[in-house]
Amino acid sequence: MSKVPIVENIMSANDQIAAKTRQQFDELGILALNVMASPGGGKTSVIMRTVESLKNEARIGVMDGDMVTIDADHIAELGVPVSLINTGGNCHLDANMVHSALPSLDLDAIDLLIIENVGNLICPAAFKLGVHLNVVIASVPEGDDKPYKYPAMFRGADVLLLNKIDLKPYLQFDVDYFQHGVEVLNPGLTFFQVSATTGEGFDAWLAWLRDKIKERSSAGQP
């Protein structure tokens, strides 16, 4: 009786702002991604390779949610607009942080907005941001048991990248076991195996993402 209603109110306030953000993206034909992973799972590296590969064919913007500015500095070097959301030590982005940061980007000049969430495999899963796709990145060194241990994150994913597959030869990682854990939580989830270091597997991921950008961009046409 005491706590649940309060949490519900907070969540529904968050969801209302997320819905407003989503409407804005839809009207402008922007595809928005919320990229989530553990610390060191490879969010920044995956985003950087994705931006580098697509920036000549799509107008990309990045929002970087973090407690410091290291990643934003790296991504800014790629020559696309970057907006930094400093969470002030907070463990996740929420809808209000993202919505408040929208004016810092020229949304009319963006087809793909990539939002990098805080490195955390638990808390970000609970907060809608208003994006179209939750992109979850797991990485080989983290181990094949992660879907079993952090179910909410995998349940909420719209697409899953298994990163750092170049390290498979040096680690025990059972892809079938990993994928079975994902399948139970999120049947039929789109799943790519990639290495942001070597570029392996990126063609498939980029082709999929290109299609999503096109779909969104034509949906946004008046």
Place this chain on the structure above:
Amino acid sequence: MSKVPIVENIMSANDQIAAKTRQQFDELGILALNVMASPGGGKTSVIMRTVESLKNEARIGVMDGDMVTIDADHIAELGVPVSLINTGGNCHLDANMVHSALPSLDLDAIDLLIIENVGNLICPAAFKLGVHLNVVIASVPEGDDKPYKYPAMFRGADVLLLNKIDLKPYLQFDVDYFQHGVEVLNPGLTFFQVSATTGEGFDAWLAWLRDKIKERSSAGQP
């Protein structure tokens, strides 16, 4: 005016319970560790190798904070008492969870209590549990920038293990850069480089831990 006082109350309630727990450990001569890391950083593997190496010379108990029971099952196979704290999806342990779980272990028969926190490099840093030592595990595949990005966790560490050093040949990891980031936050922090897979570096960590157990155990003598 609105939120800060509430947070302070919650924190001080947590700290009061932590102080009670700590007193109980001290009276019994138990050394208690709070082991924290990112998901997949190697908390369970480090704990398992530590337990295996020390269980014939010290009486060890483990508290496993997690959202499911996979780790506790593994550790229980080592033949030491294990207590599971299911956080119900919560992103960290707090003092009350640990204090409530104390009766599930025979504390009179324990010299070393290892508490495995939830895999999260942010939230657990904010909650005292009543332990003597915060053990932070970072791992090579996470990258050498982690102290710069997750400062609170490294600032609060009493000892730091850099795990998975067997993967150094396959990754770019600048130990000096990593250690400089740690040094700024936490000057003089005790730091071990280890591999829970190969056992490399464990001798130094175990020798250090043995000393701490002895100190605590003699401090607890009447």
